[in-house]
């Protein structure tokens with residue numbers, strides 16, 4: 001399993017390259033992961049999605065699918081893909097410090 | 106008299122009826138099973154129909170023939186479930202009461218969920234191989250096809266048998282090679298996943314296979330709409346992939362009766378305890394097979410492992426004892442790789458598919474994550490196993506819990 005280095009700290013990653021320990025996560029780290037994912041700036045709309053994902057994970061133990069994000073977060077699919085190019089559920093969960101959604105099996 | 110009602114007489118419903126019939130006392134129990142059709146399809150066989158290996162007739166048998174004597178068979182649509190009243194309402198609005206309910210209504214494809222997918226070109230230049238009609242029409246079309254760009258498109262995860270789209274491409278490669286026209290066919294996979302499969306190691310191995318067989322992959326493609334006139338797939342980020350022949354694996358959803366019951370998630374899959382298989386928040390209701398929202402693959406083999414867990418838990422539950430069996434997400438899938446060869450993967454919730462031998466370390470006879478002829482025979486044998494052992498609830502020599510024996514991490 002891999003690791004990532006940020007400001008002198010080495011953090012463990014899972015097999016999918018997401019943070020292995022959720023306790024490692026904070027908002028600065030989110031910005032760092034986002035930058036590595038090619039998203040240089042997290043806007044309030046990004047944060048709305050990230051926070052929504054964290055809330056659902058907290059409650060249900062799994063991050064929501066794109067379909068559910070569209071249905072419940074108030075951000076439509078097209079915009080989700082603009083905010084988190086290539087795979088909104090995967091990308092947003094990675095930035096949110098959560099494992100890859102299990103719906104992707 | 107206690108009443109057990111099973112909704113859906115497919116793989117899971119039939120297996121549960123056959124497992125429970127011999128152990129539930131007839132004096133005390135009435136078992137009823139509801140399904141909309143008299144025909145039971147062996148769905149894994151759909152993969153082989155387009156290439157003429159099986160005809161559609163080879164994949165179907167009378168449903169009742171596989172159900173135990175003593176179980177009441179009701180052929181009818183299910184309208185909805187009323188868990189509060191412990192009742193199920195059928196299409197003609199008659200009701201069936203239950204004390205215990207097993208939901209096994211499976212999953213089906215929904216092309217209408219994607220803009221432009223289900224139109225007058227459906228069945229002409231766009232096909233599916235997940236339904237009896239779809240796979241048969243595709244077979245007829247392929248016979249006369251002169252070549253071009255064949256695109257297999259996965260709309261959205263999860264899908265039944267997540268390796269089936271890859272197998273389709275491997276078999277297409279062999280089929281067109283045999284017909285002496287492989288050079289006229291461009292094979293292409295368009296997927297919302299980041300690679301060939303959902304789990305990293307298998308994704309790499311299968312990705313190498315695709316490359317070797319000259320099958321192009323477009324990963325991370327979120328399909329927004331299909332343009333039938335221009336014959337192209339358009340993603341949410343406006344990237345496009347053109348096709349001559351589209352083989353679509355549309356959005357898979359649980360049955361509409363789940364939605365009408367207000368029980369499903371955004372894809373009409375029923376929230377289910379991933380270890381006990383009890384429906385979340387409902388009394389005396391179990392869920393099994395493709396109908397669940399579990400993070401395990403939607404496959405017949407998974408359903409089989411679940412049936413052993415559900416059997417134990419059901420018997421404990423009706424006696425008021427705590428349920429002790431725990432489902433670990435075990436899946437065991439043969440993957441056809443074409444030219445009489447196949448691969449095998451074995452995994453669960455926590456352990457991804459690994460290389461090795463199966464089921465006996467160092468011996469096999471099956472090899473994991475590696476191509477071999479015996480794996481191909483394993484897959485062909487699966488049809489016989491399905492009708493004669495699996496559905497009848499007879500134990501297979503593979504335990505419901507995944508084993509690490511023979512696997513190399």
Ligand SMILES: Cc1cc2nc3c(=O)[nH]c(=O)nc-3n(C[C@H](O)[C@H](O)[C@H](O)COP(=O)(O)OP(=O)(O)OC[C@H]3O[C@@H](n4cnc5c(N)ncnc54)[C@H](O)[C@@H]3O)c2cc1C
Nearest residue numbers: 113115116117141148149182183211266394395404405406
């Ligand atoms: C192309 C393809 C290839 C596959 N290959 C493999 C493979 O190689 N290996 C493997 O293990 N698995 C494979 N599978 C998956 C496997 O077939 C399914 O996972 C399995 O059949 C699931 O069983 P189930 O009982 O949950 O659903 P099903 O067997 O689909 O049964 C559901 C039943 O419920 C009934 N029903 C649903 N709604 C209603 C309603 N409202 N009213 C009345 N009746 C209703 C249906 O008529 C159906 O009979 C494949 C599937 C497909 C489509």
